[in-house]
Amino acid sequence: MAMNYSEKVMDHFNNPRNVGEIENASGCGTVGNAMCGDIMRVYLDIDDEGVIQDAKFKTFGCGAAIATSSVATTMIKGKSVEEALRVTNKAVMEALDGLPPVKVHCSLLAEEAIHAALWDYAQKNGIRIEGLQKPKDDISDRGVA
Ligand code: FES
Numbered sequence: 738m739a740m741n742y743s744e745k746v747m748d749h750f751n752n753p754r755n756v757g758e759i760e761n762a763s764g765c766g767t768v769g770n771a772m773c774g775d776i777m778r779v780y781l782d783i784d785d786e787g788v789i790q791d792a793k794f795k796t797f798g799c800g801a802a803i804a805t806s807s808v809a810t811t812m813i814k815g816k817s818v819e820e821a822l823r824v825t826n827k828a829v830m831e832a833l834d835g836l837p838p839v840k841v842h843c844s845l846l847a848e849e850a851i852h853a854a855l856w857d858y859a860q861k862n863g864i865r866i867e868g869l870q871k872p873k874d875d876i877s878d879r880g881v882a
Pocket residue numbers: 770773774775798799800801802840842843846
């Protein structure tokens with residue numbers, strides 16, 4: 738079956754931004770989807786004001802997971818942790834001019850891994866981030882938003 742990926746998806750798949758690790762990251766989160774077996778890890782560098790200075794990801798995931806994480810990490814850089822929480826998979830998909838319906842779940846991997854990294858940051862610093870829930874390791878039962 739042929740898939741139609743937007744030019745933006747292809748660009749971020751071929752040249753993913755922010756791939757890598759951050760040493761001594763302020764927050765690091767890993768989530769997976771047991772249905773497809775894909776895994777995503779996000780690292781965040783957050784300054785004393787709670788602003789995300791850097792974001793990187795590593796994935797054992799499909800092309801759509803790579804493209805959405807690439808865009809998502811670009812979108813949260815320079816944002817406060819609260820603003821980063823509002824970068825949903827829908828916003829990421831819009832920034833990519835959409836994804837084929839069967840790949841929508843892949844965009845959740847990025848969103849959830851960012852939440853997991855924010856959770857880790859909040860735990861380490863003993864703070865609560867309004868609206869942030871404890872993330873799951875396996876997001877396969879999360880319906881497609
Ligand atoms: Fe698993 Fe895309 S197929 S994240």
